[in-house]
Amino acid sequence: MILRSLECRFLTIALCDAAEPWQLGSQDAATPMMQGIIDLHHDIFFFLILILVFVSRMLVRALWHFNEQTNPIPQRIVHGTTIEIIRTIFPSVILLFIAIPSFALLYSMDGVLVDPAITIKAIGHQWYRTYEYSDYNSSDEQSLTFDSYTIPEDDPELGQSRLLEVDNRVVVPAKTHLRMIVTPADVPHSWAVPSSGVKCDAVPGRSNLTSISVQREGVYYGQCSEIRGTNHAFTPIVVEAVTLKDYADWVSNQLILQTN
Amino acid sequence: MAEIEIKTAPADFRFPTTNQTRHCFTRYVEFHRCVSAKGDEAAECDKFAKYYRSLCPAEWVDKWNEQRENGTFAGPL
Ligand SMILES: [Cu+2]
Numbered sequence: 001m002i003l004r005s006l007e008c009r010f011l012t013i014a015l016c017d018a019a020e021p022w023q024l025g026s027q028d029a030a031t032p033m034m035q036g037i038i039d040l041h042h043d044i045f046f047f048l049i050l051i052l053v054f055v056s057r058m059l060v061r062a063l064w065h066f067n068e069q070t071n072p073i074p075q076r077i078v079h080g081t082t083i084e085i086i087r088t089i090f091p092s093v094i095l096l097f098i099a100i101p102s103f104a105l106l107y108s109m110d111g112v113l114v115d116p117a118i119t120i121k122a123i124g125h126q127w128y129r130t131y132e133y134s135d136y137n138s139s140d141e142q143s144l145t146f147d148s149y150t151i152p153e154d155d156p157e158l159g160q161s162r163l164l165e166v167d168n169r170v171v172v173p174a175k176t177h178l179r180m181i182v183t184p185a186d187v188p189h190s191w192a193v194p195s196s197g198v199k200c201d202a203v204p205g206r207s208n209l210t211s212i213s214v215q216r217e218g219v220y221y222g223q224c225s226e227i228r229g230t231n232h233a234f235t236p237i238v239v240e241a242v243t244l245k246d247y248a249d250w251v252s253n254q255l256i257l258q259t260n
Numbered sequence: 261m262a263e264i265e266i267k268t269a270p271a272d273f274r275f276p277t278t279n280q281t282r283h284c285f286t287r288y289v290e291f292h293r294c295v296s297a298k299g300d301e302a303a304e305c306d307k308f309a310k311y312y313r314s315l316c317p318a319e320w321v322d323k324w325n326e327q328r329e330n331g332t333f334a335g336p337l
Contacts, residue, residue: 119268119314134313135268209280
């Protein structure tokens with residue numbers, strides 16, 4: 001198991017787009033957003049280790065040198081201007097170095113003012129999701145909509161992930177700007193796909209937007225992340241990214257299927 | 261149906277936030293105001309219809325349509 005997750009980390013035979021047993025790190029990035037999140041994590045980890053080493057050293061040194069045996073009479077220094085200036089400025093600089101990339105990522109993530117090519121509505125239900133592709137409608141009558149149910153535990157075929165596979169996947173074109181509109185029909189839900197760096201809450205009576213642009217074709221797995229009610233944890237999300245041409249074919253096929 | 265057109269409602273500078281509830285509602289109201297001003301067949305209104313259909317969950321549209329028929333719709337029509 002550990003070997004498998006190491007394999008997943010370092011020997012990139014296939015990219016990790018679903019959760020692995022004993023996984024410690026993130027899944028591989030499929031969008032620039034997720035790449036940014038992973039990079040920020042690594043940036044912050046640098047400072048984290050720096051602080052850990054520095055604080056541990058001070059702690060161990062203090063315990064080693066200043067105890068009853070080695071130093072029976074304690075010094076009573078209550079004030080030191082230089083050290084106080086240093087220990088105020090230095091952490092602020094570290095915080096600044098964390099804050100700058102963090103805010104840059106945050107603001108680049110809600111790039112709401114980019115014209116998307118496709119709008120997909122993900123409507124959360126207990127315990128399935130309805131996807132509406134309404135760009136191709138000519139009336140209020142829905143023309144392309146389907147439900148996406150979990151494959152039951154005793155049912156998966158060889159190669160399918162247990163409780164992570166659905167009957168109807170969301171098909172999206174790769175390298176295209178997508179607008180996901182997320183809303184529920186009953187309790188709160190959350191539409192989350194780790195590889196694409198998206199976790200968007202679905203709040204009743206409100207529709208939330210998240211934009212993604214999947215950079216490579218593949219199948220991406222996620223799970224509902226707002227877990228209200230029994231069995232709610234078993235509401236997977238499967239995104240299948242295909243070429244724009246295959247997407248167009250899929251849409252026309254679906255439209256023919258659903259109108260007949 | 262041979263070729264589909266990959267096109268959707270554009271980003272709107274009036275609604276730059278994650279919360280797009282009002283975006284959908286406004287487009288729905290805009291369509292119905294357009295229809296009542298220019299008549300049922302006006303081609304200019306079609307784009308608003310496309311926008312709200314892209315942005316609004318079908319359930320909301322159904323509910324609002326029903327409310328308009330009953331005269332209880334809350335928006336400025
Ligand atoms: Cu849910």
